[in-house]
Amino acid sequence: MLSLLERAERRVDQAQVYLRANQVFLLAEARLWLGRGVFWLAGISVGLAAVGFALLTDKAAHSFLTVVAEYPWLPFILTPAAGAGLLWLTRNYFRGAEGSGIPQVMAELKRPAGIVWRPLVSLRIAVGKVLIGVAAVGSGFSFGREGPTVQIGAALMSYVGRLLPTTLRIQQHHLLVAGGAAGIAAAFNAPLAGIVFAIEELSRSVESRMSGVVITAIVLAGVVAQAFLGDRNYFGYVTMLGETRDLLQTILLCAVVSGIAGGTFARMLVLAATGWTGRVAEFRAQRPYLFAALIGLLVASLGWATGGLTWGSGYExxxxxxxxxxxxPWYFGPAKFIATVAAYLTGLPGGIFAPSLAIGAGIGRDLVPLLSGQAIPPTVIVLCMVGFLAAATQAPITSFIIVMEMVNGYSLVMDLMATALIASAISRLISRPLYSTLAENMIRQQQPTPEPSATPADPASKSV
Known part of the structure; x- marks a missing residue:
């Protein structure tokens, strides 16, 4: 018994000697693992935020349609009032939450040094993005939640950055990319799309350290999303999806039509944000809240005329x-196009990913009769979905991977890729890239205004 006690005391003494000798190293390792734990919790929080945002948005959209079914006149009051009220809240309490959210993250990544910068990614903006985004969809506006989830994910990761130890060597740039990519992955339940989105849109190059950070965040957010929403695809399993022996004509027609439509869509959004002139533009600048209310009236009227088809994201x-x-009906695609552009003009927080997919599906629906016998309807619709999304965003690789994962369309991978690349190329002939152009405009708005040059001296005074 005594020998056991002596051995135990000797072990304790050895442990104390080891701890004293390696105190600095052990503390550094503890901080390192604590930092990793905080980062992992941040990735989980992005997934939880994406799930919560999705559930709230779906609930708001469903509640709106339920109430409107009982009171058909309500949108003509609620939607204009919500447009004006939500815009007032955005401008006074949540500046930076306007629009999709992806351009804000891109602008933060390109943030110039040495100027006074109003943050475009923060927890306050993320809260506003959720609250106002849910309210806008719940009022009938044609918005999606996927783009805003990018900004929300980047905001959460950015906030956590101040808690991480410097020994992890994770930069702010890494956190923004990781948060944005995790947001896309969780929103679409498409992890591969999150990785490609990080490379194609947020960061043109991937360092080895950044790739590990991005993939870790995507995996954690994706696991959480699947735990709550299930492992089904975004649009479920499209059982009729298939291809005929020769889809070349179908691919070309879908790519050209959706490319022209998506390029026009992108051009309209770019012009609205950067170079819109004329009486309507002046009216929007001088009376923004009244303009938002009138747009709300237009959105309500479109929804009423189409039997509610244009309200919300267009997922159903x-x-x-x-x-x-x-x-x-055949008019769904054009009506959804108008409703989405109109909603974007208000400046309210909301994304265009889901509405773009809906518009593309509507275009495909109208092309099905022209391609009878060459391709089955789901194939035509999916090709137009990827074509319009690729043309609107000019991110063809991200677009075809998102759609592929959404519909389990791995058998059409080459067809989706070809359609996306052709449609994106056509769009570039019509419009500048949407997100990067909007991001550059946001950076330009924060640049200090140059002081006017001094008035030249009077010639008479020079002769004195």
Whole structure:
């Protein structure tokens, strides 16, 4: 018994000697693992935020349609009032939350040094993005939640950055990219799309350290999203999806039509943000809240005229088109196009990913009769979805991977890729890249205004 006690005391003494001798190293390792734990919690929080945002948005959209079914006149009051009120809240309490959210993250990544900078990514903005984004969709505006989730994810990761030890060597740039990519992955339940989005849109090069940070964040956010939302695809399983022996003509027609439509869509959004002139533009600048209310009235009228098809993100309509295209009328695509552009003009927080997919599906629905016998309807619709999204964002690789993962369309990978690349190339002939142009405009707005040059001296005074 005594020998056991002596041995135990000897072990304790050895442990104390080891701890004293390696105190600095052990403390550094503890801080390192604590930092990793904080980063992992941040990745999980992005997934939880994406799930919460998705559930709230879906609930708001469903509640709006339920109430409108009982009171058909309500949108003509609620939507204009919400447009003006939500814009006032955005401008006074949540500046930086306007629009999609992806350009804000890109602007932060390109943030110039040495100037006074108003943050475009913060927890306050993320809260506003969720609250106002949910309220806007719940009022009938044609917005999606996927783009805003990028800004929310980047905001959460950016905030956590101040808690990480410097020994982890994770820079702010890494955190913004990781948060944005994790947001896309969780929003679409498409982890591969998150990785490609980080490379194609947020960061043109990937360091070895950044790749590990991005993939870790995506995996954690994706696991959380699947735990709550299930492992199903975004649009479920499209059982009819398939291809005929020769889809070349179908690919070309879908790519050209969706490329022209998506390029026009992008050009309209770019002009609205950077170079819109004329009486309507002046009216929007001078009376923004009244303008938002009038746009709300237009959105309400479009929804009423189409039987509610243009309200919300368009998810249900897109899914219905994939299952049975005849169930949605031919005018859905054009009406959704107008509703989405109109909603964007208000300056409210909201994304364009889901509406773009819905518009593309509507275009595909109208092309199905022209391609009868060459391709089955779901194939045409999916090709137009990827074509319009690639043309609108000019991010073809991200677009085809997002759609591929959404519909489990791995058998059409080459066809989706070809459609996305052709449509994106056509769009570049029509419009500048949407997100990068908007990001550059945001940076330009924060640049200090140059002081006017001094008035030249009077010639008479020079002769004195």
């Amino acid at each position: 309509e897109t899914r219905a088109l994939l299952e049975k295209y005849e169930s949605v």
